[in-house]
Amino acid sequence: MTETHSPQSEEQSTTTDRSSADLPPGPRGLPLLGNTLSIGRDPLGFVESARAYGDVVSYEAYGDDAALLFDPHAVETVLVSRADEVRKGEFETDFGELVAPEGVAFTEGEQWRRQRQLLQSSFTPDRVYGYADEMVAEVIPLLEELDDGETVALRDAMATYTLRVLTRTLFDLPLEDEGAETVRRTVTAIQTYASPRRLAIGSLLPSWFPDRVEREYEASMAALEALVDDLVARRRETDASGDDLLSVLAGAQYPDGARPSPDEVRDQLVTFLFAGHETTAMALAVACWLVAGRPDVRAELDRELEAVCDDGDPGLDDLDDLVYTEAVVRETMRLYPPITGVYREPETEMVLSGYRVPAGTTLQLSVYGIQRDDRWWDEPETFRPERWLADGDSSSGERTLESAPDRPEYAYFPFGGGPRHCLGMRFAMLELQLALATIVRHVEFDRVTDSLEPSLGVTLDPGPLEVRVRQR
Ligand code: HEM
Numbered sequence: 368m369t370e371t372h373s374p375q376s377e378e379q380s381t382t383t384d385r386s387s388a389d390l391p392p393g394p395r396g397l398p399l400l401g402n403t404l405s406i407g408r409d410p411l412g413f414v415e416s417a418r419a420y421g422d423v424v425s426y427e428a429y430g431d432d433a434a435l436l437f438d439p440h441a442v443e444t445v446l447v448s449r450a451d452e453v454r455k456g457e458f459e460t461d462f463g464e465l466v467a468p469e470g471v472a473f474t475e476g477e478q479w480r481r482q483r484q485l486l487q488s489s490f491t492p493d494r495v496y497g498y499a500d501e502m503v504a505e506v507i508p509l510l511e512e513l514d515d516g517e518t519v520a521l522r523d524a525m526a527t528y529t530l531r532v533l534t535r536t537l538f539d540l541p542l543e544d545e546g547a548e549t550v551r552r553t554v555t556a557i558q559t560y561a562s563p564r565r566l567a568i569g570s571l572l573p574s575w576f577p578d579r580v581e582r583e584y585e586a587s588m589a590a591l592e593a594l595v596d597d598l599v600a601r602r603r604e605t606d607a608s609g610d611d612l613l614s615v616l617a618g619a620q621y622p623d624g625a626r627p628s629p630d631e632v633r634d635q636l637v638t639f640l641f642a643g644h645e646t647t648a649m650a651l652a653v654a655c656w657l658v659a660g661r662p663d664v665r666a667e668l669d670r671e672l673e674a675v676c677d678d679g680d681p682g683l684d685d686l687d688d689l690v691y692t693e694a695v696v697r698e699t700m701r702l703y704p705p706i707t708g709v710y711r712e713p714e715t716e717m718v719l720s721g722y723r724v725p726a727g728t729t730l731q732l733s734v735y736g737i738q739r740d741d742r743w744w745d746e747p748e749t750f751r752p753e754r755w756l757a758d759g760d761s762s763s764g765e766r767t768l769e770s771a772p773d774r775p776e777y778a779y780f781p782f783g784g785g786p787r788h789c790l791g792m793r794f795a796m797l798e799l800q801l802a803l804a805t806i807v808r809h810v811e812f813d814r815v816t817d818s819l820e821p822s823l824g825v826t827l828d829p830g831p832l833e834v835r836v837r838q839r
Contacts, residue, residue, distance in 0.1 A: 391434055391722040393417065393425035401427025407567020410823040411707065414736050422720040425728075429566055431457065433729040434722075435708075437740065439777035441719040442732045445711050446777070446785035455787075456712025458729045462561055462825070465584075469631040470638030471790070479787075481621050486635070486790060489537065489612045495793045498536040499683035502801045505531050507680070510809040513836045518815055520831040521652035526551060529644040529651065532798060537639060538598065539611035549594050553587040554645050558824030560584040595636045596629075612639065639791075646705035646826055647795045654699040654803055656819065656832045657750050659812040664752060667691050668807050671766075681804040689800055690766045692807075694755035696799045700781040702750060703819075705826045707735035709783050734780055735827075743778035811837040 394417060396402035406413045406428050414435065417424045422438035436442055445453055454475050455463075463473025471482040488494075509528055513519060530550060534542040542550070559565055560580055602617045616632045627635070658665050668691060672681070675688045709732040717724045724730065739747040745754070757767045782789035789795070812834035822828045 389723045391423035391425045391724070392420045393434070394420070396427050401430075403428050403567050407564045410563040411735060411821065414707070414733055418736050418740075423722040423724065428729075431729050432725070432727070433458075433731060434719075434724055435736070436719065436730060436732045437736050438720040439737055439743070439775035439780075442737065442777040442780065442784070443775070444717075444719060445713075445730060445732060446709070446780075446783065446787075449717070450785045450787070452715055452717070453711040453713050453730070456710060456727075456729060458710045458712070465561055466557060466588075466641060467634035467637040469628075469634040471635060472638050472642060482627075482631075482635070483786075483790070485615070485619055485621065486612070489610070489615055490790055490794060492793060494610075495797060496683055498532075498794070499686075499797060499801060501536055502532055502798045503680050503682065503805050505535065506802050506805045507809070510806060513810060513838070515836060515838045517836045518833055519812075519836055520833050521655050521812075522648065522829065522831050525652040525655070526554075526644060526648040528802065529648040529798065530640075533639070533643045536794075537611060537643065538613040539609060540598070540602075540613065546594055549587070549590045550640050550644075553591040554641060556580075556584040556587040557641065558645075558826070558828065562824040564822075591637060591640070592633060595633050595640075598636065599629075599632055642789075643791055643794075647798055649705045649826060649829060650696070650700055650703070650795075651799055651802055652832050653703045653819070653829050654695055654799070655806060655812055656814065656816070656829070656834060657699055657702075658695065658803075658807070659814045659834050661750065664695065664750075665807070665811070667752075668695065668804075672804055672808055676804070676808065680808060681801055685804075686797070686800065689804055690756070690768055691752060692800050692804050693768060693796075694752040696796065696803060697755050697779075698750060698752045701738045701744070701779060702748075703821060703827055703829065704734045704738060704781040706781065706783075707823060707827050708733055709780070732780075737778055738781070740778070743774040808839070810839060813837065 394402055394405070397404065402413065406426075413426075417426065417435050418437055422436070422441065424435040424437070426433050426435065436445070455473065459473060460468075463470065467473060469478075471479065471486055474482060506528055509524065527547070530542065530547055534540055534547075560583075565580060598613060599617050602613050613636070616627065616635050619627050619632070621627075658668065671689065671691045675681070675685050681689065711730045711732065713724060713726055713728065713730065715726050738744070741747050755768055757769045777784060782792040782795075815833035815835055816830065819829055819832070821830070
């Protein structure tokens, strides 16, 4: 990192206490509050400014000792090589308590292992690639509904799409408008209720304070749980012998004969409804918006799609040839990773990048910071899909993705890594690639929103991202 730090405020002055010499440096916060206010005000700005302290940066938030990691090698240590010495930890568990405490994204140890094993069967390559046609078929009616010249908020439009794909493929069920509305309302409520800004405000409010955000969260969560209970009951009544995820859960039995409790089934479904559509929607919306602002990228996509798909829509057989499309997807998630930080807590003291990190520290592995670090990325702030392509001979017109990049593996990890890497990674990549290609075949977008200044809910929030439609 070439940047140097110049103290500007009390919160930004370095820790100089000799007794903590081997602990990582970091921005000193306010008494009692630590860095909570800075994080609440501008969580991504806090990460950006913390980078100046080095590869491991200590801070304090919401009453906990925490450290940001900006070193891809340390990320590999935490997620992969010493994965059995870390837990998801308190930060994640607290969030899990709000959403789905017994869902696979939040459980630990043996409970997590057997859940993951059970669910894995719904995400084998064969199963996932079998969804390709539905992923394309679901996006076409949405595009055909758009009028020429109409202004569309990409974020909402793509969330409608990804939710439809999720329920049709994984749950084998069309979710009526009312159900979809319940899911969207809950996701929005969770995003607001568990955002860094809200956590900061919440930590200052007395418990008796009348809290509208909390009430909205509780009401929408109750509605979502009722919806999910109804889905499971209907599937059990009709036929739970299918191999879609809803049937697997409704009829599940672990190897020891135990069956998941009703709460566990419900939490799993809530986990998938949340994790499975919001992240992908955000990535797709941002990809479309980025392409809308870059005629050169748009022209490359058009060229590729024309060569690969002729006059038709893309399909599974085209996937390997949609190289530039994949590069656009990867580059979108480099600059705007839907999950900006992965959290872990070491069970024993660890030394990471030469610094001592005590057991129980909340580690924030900074996806956002590392993927914009100029040690690994030329012109890191620039959207440049070409960086993902192999150099060299393009005289044959054939392009390939780079195969042995000259950077550490964990300089890019939008889907996490190690045993707890994203269960839906293959599903998401397939959906993103096929949906983007189909959208480009049918419509063009002109930007109405002219700049993207993301904030942070639970996931990255790019705002509504408005564009004007041109039918092709
Ligand atoms: C672009 C889209 C997506 C992104 C960027 C993304 C990102 C992530 C990340 C970073 C993690 C790891 C969190 C951690 O280690 O603490 C994760 C976990 C997970 N994701 Fe995704 N995800 C996406 C789409 C999906 C989809 C489509 C599904 C399901 C259909 C899904 C289901 C899950 C589940 C169940 C976990 C928890 C895995 C475990 O703890 O064993 N995700 N995701």
